[in-house]
Amino acid sequence: MGIWAKNLRTFRVELIVLLAVLAAGPRVAAQAPQASFQTLYTFGGASQDGAFPESSVVIRSAGMLYGTTYNGGIAQNGTVYSLTPPQSPGEPWTETLLYLFQNGSDGAWPTFLIQGPDGVLYGLTDGSGEGLPLQSTAFSLTPPAQSGGAWTLQTIYEFTNDILSPSSLLFVDGVLYGTSLVGGHSAECTEFYGCGTVFSLSPATPGQPWNADILFSFPGGGNGGNNNGQPVQLVPGPGGSFYGITAGPNLRCPTGCGEVFLLMPPSPGGAWTETVLYVFTGLQGDGSSGVSLALGPDGALFGATAAGGLRSGGTIFSLRPPRKPGAAWKESVLHRFGARNTDGLYPTSGLVIGAGGVIYGTTSSGRGPATGGIVFSVAPPAVPGHRWPYSVLRDFAGNPEGAEPVAGLALGDDATLFGTTALGGMGFGTVFELQP
Numbered sequence: 001m002g003i004w005a006k007n008l009r010t011f012r013v014e015l016i017v018l019l020a021v022l023a024a025g026p027r028v029a030a031q032a033p034q035a036s037f038q039t040l041y042t043f044g045g046a047s048q049d050g051a052f053p054e055s056s057v058v059i060r061s062a063g064m065l066y067g068t069t070y071n072g073g074i075a076q077n078g079t080v081y082s083l084t085p086p087q088s089p090g091e092p093w094t095e096t097l098l099y100l101f102q103n104g105s106d107g108a109w110p111t112f113l114i115q116g117p118d119g120v121l122y123g124l125t126d127g128s129g130e131g132l133p134l135q136s137t138a139f140s141l142t143p144p145a146q147s148g149g150a151w152t153l154q155t156i157y158e159f160t161n162d163i164l165s166p167s168s169l170l171f172v173d174g175v176l177y178g179t180s181l182v183g184g185h186s187a188e189c190t191e192f193y194g195c196g197t198v199f200s201l202s203p204a205t206p207g208q209p210w211n212a213d214i215l216f217s218f219p220g221g222g223n224g225g226n227n228n229g230q231p232v233q234l235v236p237g238p239g240g241s242f243y244g245i246t247a248g249p250n251l252r253c254p255t256g257c258g259e260v261f262l263l264m265p266p267s268p269g270g271a272w273t274e275t276v277l278y279v280f281t282g283l284q285g286d287g288s289s290g291v292s293l294a295l296g297p298d299g300a301l302f303g304a305t306a307a308g309g310l311r312s313g314g315t316i317f318s319l320r321p322p323r324k325p326g327a328a329w330k331e332s333v334l335h336r337f338g339a340r341n342t343d344g345l346y347p348t349s350g351l352v353i354g355a356g357g358v359i360y361g362t363t364s365s366g367r368g369p370a371t372g373g374i375v376f377s378v379a380p381p382a383v384p385g386h387r388w389p390y391s392v393l394r395d396f397a398g399n400p401e402g403a404e405p406v407a408g409l410a411l412g413d414d415a416t417l418f419g420t421t422a423l424g425g426m427g428f429g430t431v432f433e434l435q436p
Contacts, residue, residue, distance in 0.1 A: 035375075035393040036435040039401055040065075040093045040418075041083055045072055045428035048097070050079040053420040053429045055123075056350065056408040057083075058115045065410075065418060065431065066098070066121060068110035072428065073100035077108035080121065080141055080151075083431060093431075098151045099141055101125065105155055107137035116171045119143045122156075124166050124178075135159050136166050138176065138201060138210070156201065156210040159183075163199050163212065168233045176201040176210075179231040179244065184217030195219065195248060196231045198263055198272070215272045216263055218246070230258075233350065235295050240265040243277075245290035245303055257282050257308070258290030260301060260319055260329075277301075277329045278319055282308045285336055287315035292350040292361070292408070302334075302359055304347040313338025313345040316359060316378050316388075334388040335378050337363065343392060344374040350408030354415055356380065360393075360436070362405040362419065372396030372403030372424065375417065375434055393436055396421060402430035 045051035050069025057067040065083040073079040080099040086092060101108045107125035116122050121141040138157040144150055159166060164182035171177075177200050184194030195218040201210045218231065230248035237243045242263045257280035264273050282288035287305030294302050301319040309315040316335040322328060337345050344363035351361045359378040366372050375394040381387060396403045402421030410418045417434045424430055 037394055037401070038433050039425070039430050040433055041095055041431040042400070042425035043069060043072065043428040043430065044426060047072075047074060049073075049095075049428075050081055050097070051076070051428035052422050053431065054406055054422050055111060055113050055420070057410050057418050057420060057431060058113055058121065059410050059412055059418065060115065060119075063412070066113065066115075067420060067431065068113050068123060069429070070109050070111065070126075070422075073097065074102055077101040077103045078110045078125070080110065080113070080123070099153050103127075106153055107139060107155060107158075110139075112166075112169055114169055114171060116140075117174075122169060122171060122176060124169060136164070138166070138169070138178075154207070156203075157212055158209070159212075161193060162214060163197055164193055166199075167231070170234055170236065172236060174203065177215075177234055177242065179234055181230045181232065181247075184214060196246070198231060198234065198242065198244065216274055218248070232291055233293050234263075235293050235301070237262060237295070243293060243295065243301060245293040247289045247291065247306070257288035258305065260290065260293065260303065278331050280305060280308065285309055285315075285333060286331075287317055287333065288312075289314075291348050294351045294353050294359075296353055296357060302351060302353065304349075304351055304361060306346050306348050309333065309336030309338060311338035311345070314347045314363070316347065316351075316361070334359075335390045343390060344376060347376075349406055352409050352411045352417075354411055354436075358436075360409050360411070360417055362407075362409060364404055364406050366395055366397070372398050373405045373421070375405065375409070375419065377436060394434055396424065398424050399427075400425060402432060 043050050051072035052070040054070045055068045057065045063085045069079045078101045079097050082096045084094040109126035110123050112124040114122050125137045136159045137155050140154050140156050142152045162183050163180045166178050166180045169176050169178040180197045182193045184197040197214045198216040200213050204211050231244050231246045233245050235243040244261050247258045259276050260278045262275045266272050280288045288308035289306040291306045292304045305315045314337045315333050318332045320330045345365040347361050347363045349362050351359055357380045362375050364373050373396045374392050377391045379389050402424030404422045405419050406422050407420050421430045
């Protein structure tokens with residue numbers, strides 16, 4: 001079963017990390033002193049510990065962290081864990097395994113975790129042992145009524161051929177919304193399955209599976225030259241709408257440049273409607289293969305592409321709404337990765353926006369001789385219209401501090417960044433904190 005899950009995960013990553021056209025000359029990245037860094041936990045990878053944390057951590061009250069590991073636990077099917085901060089600075093954090101997946105109806109190989117109301121956690125798994133082909137699941141994990149009790153996992157949905165390879169979730173007003181890289185009603189992107197969906201999961205009778213609805217089915221790259229395939233993330237927009245980003249191909253960029261879109265809710269009895277805000281080209285330093293999106297305080301969108309830019313190393317971009325109705329959104333590339341191997345490559349995870357509009361993120365590949373990935377920041381310029389300063393906050397060189405921070409960062413109330421590395425430590429990954 002592990003091979004099936006690994007193949008599914010590899011398929012998803014390959015869709016996201018699509019190489020695009022080389023463009024523009026190199027620019028040396030601005031460097032900054034390394035930020036304060038601490039490894040909070042190193043995974044052991046045994047049957048009673050997790051291995052390979054590939055999702056972002058969730059910050060809870062009192063500074064507790066929750067997260068998932070893709071492997072580890074019973075038969076290496078993955079875990080959900082918590083980390084409790086020490087009472088005295090410098091002491092180790094305490095790990096507690098909240099759930100060990102068993103590859104039955106509970107699913108296996110968790111990939112995603114978010115926080116809902118009342119302390120309930122929601123997440124995704126890569127597969128389930130309930131049949132072939134392997135099918136992803138969505139689950140809830142409810143805390144115990146009394147301290148020290150067991151957490152309760154419920155498989156709230158097992159994805160079918162209509163919704164395959166779910167890539168994200170968010171919780172809005174009691175409903176889960178998400179994206180899937182494959183599925184839907186168009187067969188234009190793959191031979192047997194659709195080009196991806198935006199879907200919702202609504203609670204049903206307590207203890208029963210939730211109801212799933214496909215809100216929008218991407219029709220594929222032949223839709224007027226627009227990219228419509230492989231959506232990877234949603235961001236809540238105004239009036240119940242969603243902004244989103246995709247990684248799939250289009251007529252202008254068949255290798256997979258992606259787009260940014262707006263999905264508007266329907267009027268009574270109507271359908272959700274998509275408006276394409278920007279189509280990436282991969283040309284002249286533009287990005288390609290969209291991977292993440294965040295909404296800024298001024299209504300602008302900020303995001304990352306896994307390819308394009310310099311040496312196909314990826315980009316960080318902004319997308320600003322038009323001043324006049326009906327006009328085009330304006331894209332600006334804030335940073336192009338790959339400047340003489342000094343600033344990392346392939347930002348394949350989510351971005352967070354901190355105080356003053358500073359953007360933080362990670363890349364899966366490092367700079368110079370270090371190949372373990374980096375944590376970076378891109379800050380607004382002191383003079384409007386000038387270049388956004390880029391800084392490397394941390395290089396990961398492998399053991400013992402970790403390598404390949406493929407998941408996004410979480411931002412604490414005190415501006416501390418928390419993240420995971422999929423490798424390093426004792427070979428099974430780490431959880432870290434970083435204070436810029």
